[in-house]
Amino acid sequence: MSQKLLETDGAEWVxxxxxxxxxxxxxxxxYPEEKPAIxxxxxxxxxxxxxxxxxxxxxxxxxxxxLVRLGLLLGSITGSYVAAEYFLRRQYKSLGIGLVGLGLxxxxxxxxxxxxxxxLIGYDLTGLLAWAVAGILLTWLYRSRFLFLLTxxxxxxxxxxxxxxxxxxxxxxAALTAGGLGYYWWRRPDSLLGGVLATGLxxxxxLLINHLHVKxxxxxxxxxxxxAAGDWQRNRPAGRALQGPPLVAAFxxxxxxxxxxxxxxxxxxxxxxxxxxxxALGVVLALSIWAKRARGHLSSTTDWLLLxxxxxxxxxxxxxxxxxxxxxxxxxxxxxxxxxEQNQDRVTLGTVLFILxxxxxxFRLTWGFMDKSLFFLLGGILLFxxxxxxxxxxxxxxxxxxxx
Amino acid sequence: xxxxxxxxxxxxxAPSAPAASLSELPExxxxxxxxxxxxxxxxxxxAVAAAGYATGVLGETVTLLTTPIDPRDLNYGDxxxxxxxxxxxxxxxxxxxxxxRRKQAVYVVLEAHPSGYEARAVYPxxxxxxxxxxxxxxxxxxxxxxxxRLRYGFERYYVPADVExxxxxxxxxxxxxxxxxxxxxxxxxxxxxxLPKTAKATR
Numbered sequence: 001m002s003q004k005l006l007e008t009d010g011a012e013w014v015x016x017x018x019x020x021x022x023x024x025x026x027x028x029x030x031y032p033e034e035k036p037a038i039x040x041x042x043x044x045x046x047x048x049x050x051x052x053x054x055x056x057x058x059x060x061x062x063x064x065x066x067l068v069r070l071g072l073l074l075g076s077i078t079g080s081y082v083a084a085e086y087f088l089r090r091q092y093k094s095l096g097i098g099l100v101g102l103g104l105x106x107x108x109x110x111x112x113x114x115x116x117x118x119x120l121i122g123y124d125l126t127g128l129l130a131w132a133v134a135g136i137l138l139t140w141l142y143r144s145r146f147l148f149l150l151t152x153x154x155x156x157x158x159x160x161x162x163x164x165x166x167x168x169x170x171x172x173x174a175a176l177t178a179g180g181l182g183y184y185w186w187r188r189p190d191s192l193l194g195g196v197l198a199t200g201l202x203x204x205x206x207l208l209i210n211h212l213h214v215k216x217x218x219x220x221x222x223x224x225x226x227x228a229a230g231d232w233q234r235n236r237p238a239g240r241a242l243q244g245p246p247l248v249a250a251f252x253x254x255x256x257x258x259x260x261x262x263x264x265x266x267x268x269x270x271x272x273x274x275x276x277x278x279x280a281l282g283v284v285l286a287l288s289i290w291a292k293r294a295r296g297h298l299s300s301t302t303d304w305l306l307l308x309x310x311x312x313x314x315x316x317x318x319x320x321x322x323x324x325x326x327x328x329x330x331x332x333x334x335x336x337x338x339x340x341e342q343n344q345d346r347v348t349l350g351t352v353l354f355i356l357x358x359x360x361x362x363f364r365l366t367w368g369f370m371d372k373s374l375f376f377l378l379g380g381i382l383l384f385x386x387x388x389x390x391x392x393x394x395x396x397x398x399x400x401x402x403x404x
Numbered sequence: 405x406x407x408x409x410x411x412x413x414x415x416x417x418a419p420s421a422p423a424a425s426l427s428e429l430p431e432x433x434x435x436x437x438x439x440x441x442x443x444x445x446x447x448x449x450x451a452v453a454a455a456g457y458a459t460g461v462l463g464e465t466v467t468l469l470t471t472p473i474d475p476r477d478l479n480y481g482d483x484x485x486x487x488x489x490x491x492x493x494x495x496x497x498x499x500x501x502x503x504x505r506r507k508q509a510v511y512v513v514l515e516a517h518p519s520g521y522e523a524r525a526v527y528p529x530x531x532x533x534x535x536x537x538x539x540x541x542x543x544x545x546x547x548x549x550x551x552x553r554l555r556y557g558f559e560r561y562y563v564p565a566d567v568e569x570x571x572x573x574x575x576x577x578x579x580x581x582x583x584x585x586x587x588x589x590x591x592x593x594x595x596x597x598x599l600p601k602t603a604k605a606t607r
């Protein structure tokens with residue numbers, strides 16, 4: 001609750017007898033007045049001056065003596081950390097953390113520019129690895145969500161550079177991101193950070209699959225491992241946020257299979273050795289179900305419907321129909337659970353998924369032979385009808401909730 | 405499907421026991437940690453610079469010839485992707501027992517020739533060599549039946565502005581590489597060789 005709300009509405013609450021004026025004073029004392037934010041104009045002004053200095057240095061970078069370049073880099077790193085500490089001590093929290101972030105970015109830039117200066121880049125990955133390590137340590141030190149986000153991005157960049165430019169995959173970077181940031185999230189569960197971390201780790205998994213030149217469906221083993229980790233998290237919103245990106249990936253993949261799976265041409269590229277794939281995914285499934293039982297939300301096991309390996313079936317109409325059935329089962333289960341939990345956001349989400357599935361199914365099954373104007377007309381009517389039906393159902397659920 | 409939509413707009417940091425014990429660090433300890441981290445970062449950048457400087461000063465210099473540079477590279481900003489005459493090595497120079505594999509680390513023995521150093525042998529483990537020969541560390545990027553492609557780590561060259569103006573497509577370069585006793589290697593100097601056409605005329 002913000003201090004402003006307490007101040008403005010507090011008097012009203014006292015008047016209505018909800019709280020006493022002593023309680024209002026106690027509440028106000030709980031939320032001390034925040035330092036006023038630094039004016040926007042001076043901030044913009046200093047930003048412009050900094051940009052001018054930056055462009056001046058960048059234009060003459062090659063001509064500067066090496067020692068001057070090194071001095072500039074080290075000076076700017078130290079400068080931003082010192083400024084950060086200065087502002088943090090004066091309680092300007094966001095500005096201070098922003099400057100720490102700037103220092104971290106400058107550290108990475110310094111490693112790259114120094115390596116370029118001595119033509120060292122491309123030899124090994126210790127340099128950039130140090131960047132990710134610094135990010136993780138700073139996140140733990142300042143307990144900052146901004147630094148966490150920045151470090152996830154840095155980890156992704158470092159790994160992208162390793163695989164793209166050096167042709168190697170740094171398992172250490174991946175383990176470091178998963179361990180260092182994952183443990184941070186585990187101890188301080190947070191929805192936003194869960195989503196960010198999962199996206200970053202999925203990116204690194206995708207790079208690994210690409211690097212190993214294995215069938216792309218192997219991607220779902222690390223992705224669902226992430227999902228299972230979300231099941232173990234005691235904080236449900238944070239756990240669900242971690243599970244979001246893997247599920248989005250699985251849903252999009254299944255949707256793609258329904259749309260394009262009919263041609264068997266590239267279905268071959270999706271098929272890893274059956275036994276190994278199913279065994280690996282089975283282990284992850286077992287971990288996930290174990291967690292769901294332990295944490296008491298076994299009903300969400302329906303998420304795993306999306307992981308049914310339908311791509312082993314021969315391509316053709318059977319595959320399309322099968323995939324559409326799976327998609328319906330999944331979006332239907334999301335809707336059913338949402339109504340059960342009376343959760344408005346999830347009802348909306350389930351509705352969107354359901355309509356999306358219908359659109360895909362309709363397109364796949366009728367585009368080929370139906371007259372086009374009839375196709376669009378019927379499609380429109382179908383979607384209107386569906387949305388009306390789903391909305392009515394949702395309205396019923398929530399009216400019973402409010403009447404209770 | 406759980407997404408960010410499930411979560412309320414504000415951070416869902418549950419006031420559970422572990423989170424509470426993990427709240428802010430004591431201010432004094434945080435400050436000490438912060439200073440150590442700044443010092444470590446400065447030292448790391450200095451170490452990168454020192455390694456680069458020391459490789460140039462203490463290392464043994466070998467001269468290598470590149471294959472003609474890719475004309476497309478000249479359009480892409482600040483660096484060139486160089487390929488050396490020692491980047492492609494015939495299979496009979498391989499001295500290992502097992503078949504060379506992709507991504508394997510190897511040791512290439514170089515020997516001086518009038519035009520520049522050329523590969524003499526490739527070993528899977530570090531060999532000892534007589535005077536006049538040097539060992540360079542590399543990685544196999546592709547192993548074919550009769551040859552292999554190697555990567556040494558100095559394929560990427562950041563072109564200074566004055567050199568960039570003189571570069572023409574298909575130009576060959578003479579590159580001086582410095583190899584440090586601890587195995588690190590870096591480009592020390594790059595000279596532009598005359599274009600093939602003019603080379604023919606002087607012959």
